[in-house]
Amino acid sequence: MRDTPSRRVLFQVGAVVLALLVTTVVLIAAKAPPLAAFANIVQGAFGSWDVTSNVLVAWVPLLLVTSGLLLTFTVGLWNIGIEGQIILGGIFATWALRVYGSSGMSPTVVLILAFVAGMVGGSLWAMLAGALKTFGGVNEIFGGLGLNFVATALNIWLIFGPWKRPGVASMSGTLPFDQRLWMPTVTPQSMLSVPTVIIAVAAIAIVYLMIQGTYFGLRLKAVGKNAKAAYILGIPTWQHMMASFALCGLFAGVAGAVQVTAVYHRLIPSISSGYGYLGLMVAMLINYKAAFAAPVALFFAALNVGSIQLPIVLRLDSSLAGVLQGTLVLFVLLGHGVRQRVLKKPQVVS
Amino acid sequence: MTENEVVRSLAGVLAAAGPVIFGVTGETISERAGIINLSMNGTILLSAMGGFAVSLSTHSLALGFLAGAGIGALVATVVAFSSITLKQSQVAVGFVLALLCRDLSYFLGNPIMGQMGPRVSLLPIPGLQHLPLLGPLLFTQDPMTYLSFILIFLAWFFIFRTRPGLMLRGIGEKPAAAYVRGANVGRLRYFYAALGGAVAGLAGPIYSLSVKAGWKGTISGLDGIGWIVLAITIFGGWSPFRAALGAYLFAFLQWLGLVLQPSLPGVPSQVLQVAPFPLMILTLLLVNIGQAEWVERTLARMPEPVRRDLGKLLRAMNVTPPAALGTPFEKD
Structure with a gap:
């Protein structure tokens, strides 16, 4: 059999069906009604405008980190440290709001400063992982993981120490910022902020164009395909790796700033909400192709938000969303392998 | 602290390092064969939950440990299948499994959360337990801790002193040469990946049936251990003795964090618990x-005596991974 686009789609559909089947088996094993659980997730994600707007709230940071990760994946790097980069983005944005919030500057300027600070924070943390890799020979996976734990500790120390609420420090985070410094939302109760949606869409568009249409993107691809060959052809290899780390951290930092300024309005211990690891899954699922990032990230965000009420309605753990996402990515990866084994590449007719 | 308390605490450190030693030894075996099993964090959580669930319903500790080993072997086989048979990235599949197994353990373990289950009891060795210092330290432990001591020597002996061990190193270093010598590289890699997964899978029940008995979902305190295991495997230079040293160092640091807690009231406990991680980065750097x-x-630019000593020091700390680690083998 030949490898044609339609057969490729068939394999993707097959992966989705298998993932649903396995999740169903897991649900039956947990003595839970599968159909009710799936219906509950759909209801929880699209049942009302309120929950759907929450899906978009989750979509923004997820799309931002996925955009950044596409750059590090293009150059052949596994930026697992992305979680820490989101956290540092949140910390730096909080710092900017604390310093300039009461300085009399207009709130718009302060918020822009907070986003810039978030970018700097995420970028610096990513470059630390990059420097460990380039100059210390520390594999970016382990350096990044270690830095994630350090970032978490730094965050908790700030919340319980220097930035603690007046009176008693708690896991609920720092004191909320003045309302003037909240990102504008569609309604006063909603967490959905249109400017952040625009930023996220712009981010994935920029990354798409950068990879598809610029020499920089081409060089990143060359380094990713074969670093040694790229080096011999005169591409400064480690500089490109470092640049992709810095840019990825920048996007992660924006995600952290969004979490702080638009969603929580304060710094909380779990400010990254696992979006970094989820972004890695999204990037793998779309086979590192920027064109599919937005819809797949939306789907993953819907699963996350849709499963929030599972514990209340069906007494199930909300980690069901992770089970479904994980099996889906696993079967898509395995599907690539099976396809390459079973199907031949179509003959090029010249 | 009295001398007695110190000895008892250090005995606790040896016991706490037990599961880490199983994890690191399993990963070392797998990586020696050329397969990186990045799923370790999920493997340990899922086997901890599964082992506890099985023990809870069967009232058998042995079956609980068996279940943990089985889960570990199964997850490792998925990694092996995707990389050996399907030629997919081990890192990608391992990472997905790390997250998937973690979520599976939280989801399936939800009903048994917080239940009281069986736990392994201490088994003082008659005659040796009353030795001064060594008695309470080494010979008043539970059976799995004794096994962790034995495992270090066993793994070292197998890898470096037996013919199958030589072949194991061969398929991870130069699979083509091992193939020429008649080894079925694919089948051996499957076997050692599953074996390593089974050994590492025992780490889970050692936590849930002994060191941190019970299953408490996200607050079990096991999330992150698997990543540490992977880092210690590198620190250990794929050698069981050095890896064990890393495991003991890690357990000691975590204990130190707890001990120092009362004297540093301004520092939240979560901060001290991560103390091993920056140290891990530092050791990987070294x-x-x-x-x-x-x-x-x-x-090269330094004066000769300094260069010689520094170079020697760096070489002593330096470790090189198995040459074919993470790469598929094609016989052509």
Whole structure:
């Protein structure tokens, strides 16, 4: 059999069906009604405008980190440290709001400063992982993981120490910022902020164009395909790796700033909400192709938000969303392998 | 602290390092065969939950441990299948499994959360337990801790002193040469990946049936251990003795964090618990930096005596991974 686009789609559909089947088996094993659980997730994600707007709230940071990760994946790097980069983005944005919030500057300027600070924070943390890799020979996976734990500790120390609420420090985070410094939302109760949606869409568009249409993107691809060959052809290899780390951290930092300024309005211990690891899954699922990032990230965000009420309605753990996402990515990866084994590449007719 | 308390605490450190030693030894076996099993964090959580669930319903500790080993072997087989048979990235599949198994353990373990289950009891060795110092330290432990001591020597002996161990190293270093010598590289890699997964899978029940008995979902405190295991495997230079040293160092640091807690009231406990992680980065830096080009260049410019000693020091810390680690083998 030949490898044609339609057969490729068939394999993707097959992966989705298998993932649903396995999740169903897991649900039956947990003595839970599968159909009710799936219906509950759909209801929880699209049942009302309120929950759907929450899906978009989750979509923004997820799309931002996925955009950044596409750059590090293009150059052949596994930026697992992305979680820490989101956290540092949140910390730096909080710092900017604390310093300039009461300085009399207009709130718009302060918020822009907070986003810039978030970018700097995420970028610096990513470059630390990059420097460990380039100059210390520390594999970016382990350096990044270690830095994630350090970032978490730094965050908790700030919340319980220097930035603690007046009176008693708690896991609920720092004191909320003045309302003037909240990102504008569609309604006063909603967490959905249109400017952040625009930023996220712009981010994935920029990354798409950068990879598809610029020499920089081409060089990143060359380094990713074969670093040694790229080096011999005169591409400064480690500089490109470092640049992709810095840019990825920048996007992660924006995600952290969004979490702080638009969603929580304060710094909380779990400010990254696992979006970094989820972004890695999204990037793998779309086979590192920027064109599919937005819809797949939306789907993953819907699963996350849709499963929030599972514990209340069906007494199930909300980690069901992770089970479904994980099996889906696993079967898509395995599907690539099976396809390459079973199907031949179509003959090029010249 | 009295001398007695110190000894008892150190005995606790040895016991706490037990599961880490199983994890690191399992990963070392797998990586020696050329397969990186990055799923370790999920494997340990799922086997901890599964082992506890099985023990809870069967009232058998042995079946609980067996279940943990089985889960570990199964997850490792998925990694092996995707990389050996399907030629997919081990890192990608391992990472997905790390997250998937973690979520599976939280989801399936939800109903048994917080239940009281069976736990392994201490088994003092008659005659040896009353030795001064060594008795309470080494010979008043539970059976799995004794096994962790034995495992270190067993793994070292197998890898470096037996013919199958030589073949194991061969398929991870030079699979083509091992193939020429008649080894079925694919089948051996499957076997050692599953074996390593089974050994590492025992780490889970050791937590849930002994060291941190019970299953408490996200607050079990096991999330992150698997990543540490992977880092210690590198620190250990794929050698069981050095890996065990890393495991003991890690357990000691975690204990130290707890001990120092009362004297540092301003520092939340979560901060001290991560103390091993920056240290992990630092050690990885130390074991790898000798290979960096700029270090070699800097060394070359130094005066001879300094260069010789520094170079020797860096080489002593330096470790090199199995040459074919993470790469598929094609016989052509």
